[in-house]
Amino acid sequence: MTREHPRTDRLFEIGSAYRQAKVLLSAVELGVFSELAAGPLDARDLASRIRVHGRSARDFFDALVATGLLTRDDEGRYRNTEESDFYLDRAKPTYLGASFDQYNRREYVLWGSLTQSLQTGNPAAETHGHDHFGSLYNDAARFRTFVTAMTSGSLLAAQGIAHQFPWENYQTLCDVGTAQGCLPVQVALVHPHVRAIGFDLPMLCSAFEEYAVKRNVADRVSFAGGDFFKDPLPQAEVIVLGRVLHNWDLEAKKMLLDKAYRSIQTGGAVIVYDMLIDDDRRTSTTGLLSSLNMLLWTAGGFGYTATDCTGWMRSAGFTKTMVRHLPGGNSMIIGEK
Incomplete structure (x- = not known):
């Protein structure tokens, strides 16, 4: 036989x-x-x-x-x-094509260098250490592609957080690494009582304000410019780190959670949302590929599991932690202070 x-x-x-x-x-x-x-x-x-x-x-x-x-x-x-x-219709507010535009214009080419990056440990994108976002934003066309892609890539998760997190118990929010302000805008649309701050590099201010006006929430959201490597985070009851931690090495990840803890009022919470790797590192294809994408984009970024993140949160001082799934393949991890 x-x-x-x-x-x-x-x-x-x-x-x-x-x-x-x-x-x-x-x-x-x-x-x-x-x-x-x-x-x-x-x-x-x-x-x-x-x-x-x-x-x-x-x-x-x-x-x-x-x-x-x-x-x-x-x-x-x-x-x-x-x-x-x-x-995928550009005229609709549900349009996610900006993410695909980013894949097409930047990532498709970068992934052609995966073998070299695996061998060297170096990114394929041009970076300047912690300033790789500043370098990206200096090019007007790349800036617009990137920030609209960040909104597109965060929209479903932001809508999920706006509906799943108990915002009725909180009044203030700071979204760290806000880009155009997708998360603050979505929360403001659903919860008019919340006052939200978007924190990012100063050159994001005009993009943030234009987006807030377009979505008719400019009276409830505001922009704060700064560099989270150099400056303290704005104080708020809830601080969000959405698709931020994966960009940085372990030291920077822990530093950001420490800063968040110091800026959150007692009784408040931190929300981290990202495309997570499963704890056993066997089944989350999207999470693992996202981590490899950080190899190509950044000097030290990598993906992580929910267990990794809850451990970092507890080291920073957060007590009760919980994980919730979000639309679009992301998950949020909540840590209470």
Whole structure:
């Protein structure tokens, strides 16, 4: 009896996954989903609208059908799926495409250097130690891509925190590393009694204020400029470190939690949210890949488990800790003072 060999399908699917990713990223870049949000189009009209050559337009659109991002009717007209229409139409407030823009413009290229970074321990992105965000923000185009991607990548988690955390028990909030202010804005939209501060490098001020005005909460959120390596954090009942700790080495992670503890009023809490690695480090593909992404982006950043973070919180002085899952693959860890 001949023994069957293991199947190769999964290996080739993983090995060629960059093709599928790039089809989605190019579709977002070209505005496919925004065009179809207005109504169905056939291949010729859609190709004309997004200015792609006819040679492979059908293959491109049908690849999006095959991956479940578009549908095609019997008359050959393409439509968005519910998912792509809700999240990938630039005109909707639920648009998450800025994250995919960041993947396309920056991360797709960076991941081509993974082997070299694994061998050297050095990032593929240009960094200047703790100032790698300052370096990024000095380029206007990269700045806009990055801060809008931060909002896109945080939106679902921020909405989850706005609804899951007991904000009725608190009056003040400080979001550290706020970028455009996604988290303070979402909390302000749901809980008008909360007064929120966004803390980040001073060059983020205009982006923060513009976003607050756009979301009609400028009367309840404010920006505080500073450098958390040099300056104390603003005082508040609740301090949030959202998708921040993964950017830094262990010493900086602990320093930020120590600073948060000193700035939180007694009876307050710290919220850390991030894409966590499972405690056994066996199943969280997204968390582990996110940690490798920090290798490519930063000088010392890495992902972590919930157990890692609760241990750092307790070392900083926080007592009761708890973990809650959030939308979008993130989790929040709450530490009470």
